[in-house]
Amino acid sequence: MSDEDAKLVKNLDRLLFENVGEEPEEVRRRLEAKGVDVKGLIARVKAVAGDAYREALRDEAAQEQRRFKQKKGSIFGDLAGLGREKLIELIRAVQAGEYGKEVMARCRNQQPEKLSETDLRTFLEDIESTVEK
Amino acid sequence: MATDHFRYLQEHADEIIPVLYDYARNLAARKYHWYEAKTLPLGKTPEDIVTDVYVAYARGAGSSGKRTKGIRHFDPDKDIMLQLKGSIKSAMWALTERASTKNELLARSEDAMEVEFAPTDPIPDDLVESADFARAVAERVRNHPKIKKGGELADLLALFELETTEVADQARELKKNEKEICQLRYQLRQIYSEVIDELNRQ
Numbered sequence: 001m002s003d004e005d006a007k008l009v010k011n012l013d014r015l016l017f018e019n020v021g022e023e024p025e026e027v028r029r030r031l032e033a034k035g036v037d038v039k040g041l042i043a044r045v046k047a048v049a050g051d052a053y054r055e056a057l058r059d060e061a062a063q064e065q066r067r068f069k070q071k072k073g074s075i076f077g078d079l080a081g082l083g084r085e086k087l088i089e090l091i092r093a094v095q096a097g098e099y100g101k102e103v104m105a106r107c108r109n110q111q112p113e114k115l116s117e118t119d120l121r122t123f124l125e126d127i128e129s130t131v132e133k
Numbered sequence: 134m135a136t137d138h139f140r141y142l143q144e145h146a147d148e149i150i151p152v153l154y155d156y157a158r159n160l161a162a163r164k165y166h167w168y169e170a171k172t173l174p175l176g177k178t179p180e181d182i183v184t185d186v187y188v189a190y191a192r193g194a195g196s197s198g199k200r201t202k203g204i205r206h207f208d209p210d211k212d213i214m215l216q217l218k219g220s221i222k223s224a225m226w227a228l229t230e231r232a233s234t235k236n237e238l239l240a241r242s243e244d245a246m247e248v249e250f251a252p253t254d255p256i257p258d259d260l261v262e263s264a265d266f267a268r269a270v271a272e273r274v275r276n277h278p279k280i281k282k283g284g285e286l287a288d289l290l291a292l293f294e295l296e297t298t299e300v301a302d303q304a305r306e307l308k309k310n311e312k313e314i315c316q317l318r319y320q321l322r323q324i325y326s327e328v329i330d331e332l333n334r335q
Contacts, residue, residue: 008290009270009271012293017159024152027155031154038151041180042150045180045187
C-alpha cells in the first residue's frame with residue numbers, strides 16, 4: 001500500500017465515521033435511500049430495549065424481595081405473632097437503645113401509639129430490611 | 134440518573150437509532166467486509182448490534198450499581214453518543230473475538246468484554262486491512278465517474294489526499310461556505326461507501 005493510498009483511506013475513514021453537520025433526519029433519509037426501513041428499525045429496537053428495561057426492573061424488585069425476606073426476623077424475631085401492645089413495647093425498647101444506635105436512630109421521632117398494629121409491624125419489618133446486621 | 138438516561142434513549146430514539154445504525158453499518162463494512170445480505174460473525178447483523186447495545190443500556194438503567202455481563206451504565210461525564218458508538222465498536226470487536234476464540238475460552242472472554250467499555254473514540258483507528266484492499270479502494274474512489282469528471286468533488290478529494298480534512302480549511306481552500314463543504318463531503322462519503330460496498334461484494 002503506498003503512502004498516498006494509506007493516507008487517503010485513513011482520511012476517508014474519518015469522513016465515513018463522522019456526522020459533522022449532518023442532521024439525524026439526513027442520516028435517516030440516506031438510510032431510507034438505501035432501502036432501510038428506518039421506522040421499523042426504530043420500533044424494533046425500542047420495543048426490545050423497553051422489554052429489557054422492564055425485565056431488569058422486575059429482576060431488581062425480585063432481588064430486593066429476596067433481600068427483604070432474608071432480613072425478615074433477623075433483628076426482632078417473628079413479629080407475626082405479636083399483638084399491638086407487644087409491638088409498641090418493642091419500639092420503646094428500640095428507642096431506649098436496646099437494639100443498637102442505628103436502629104434507635106430510625107425510631108427516634110416515632111410515636112408508636114398513633115400507629116395501627118399493621119403499621120407497627122410494617123414499620124419494624126422496614127427497619128429490619130434496611131439495617132445491616 | 135440511569136433511568137433518566139434510558140428515558141432519554143427512548144424519547145430520542147428517532148434521532149439516535151438511525152445514527153447508531155449508520156455507524157454500525159459503516160463499521161461493519163469497513164472492518165468486517167459486511168454488505169447487505171451478508172451477516173457478521175455468529176450470524177449477527179448491524180441491527181442486532183444496535184439492539185444489543187440499546188438493550189445493555191436499558192438493563193443498566195433498570196438495575197442498580199454493579200457492572201455485570203450484558204449490562205452497561207452511562208458515564209454522566211461523557212457524551213452519550215460517543216459512549217453508544219464506543220459500545221457499538223466494542224460489541225463488534227467482541228463478536229469477532231467470540232467467533233475466533235475456542236469454546237473453553239468463550240465464556241471468559243465474553244465476561245471480560247461485556248464488563249469493560251471500549252475506547253469511546255467513534256473513529257476506528259485500528260482498521261486492519263490488506264494493502265491490496267486499500268489500494269483498490271483508493272483507485273476506485275479516484276476513478277469514480279463523479280470524481281473523474283472533475284469539478285468540486287475532485288477538488289475536495291484532492292484536499293483529502295493532501296490531508297486537509299477539516300471543514301473550515303476545506304471551505305477556505307475551495308472558497309465555499311461550510312454548509313456547501315458539508316454537502317460535498319456527504320457526496321464524497323457516499324462515493325466512498327459505494328466503493329467499499331462494491332469491493333466487499335467481490
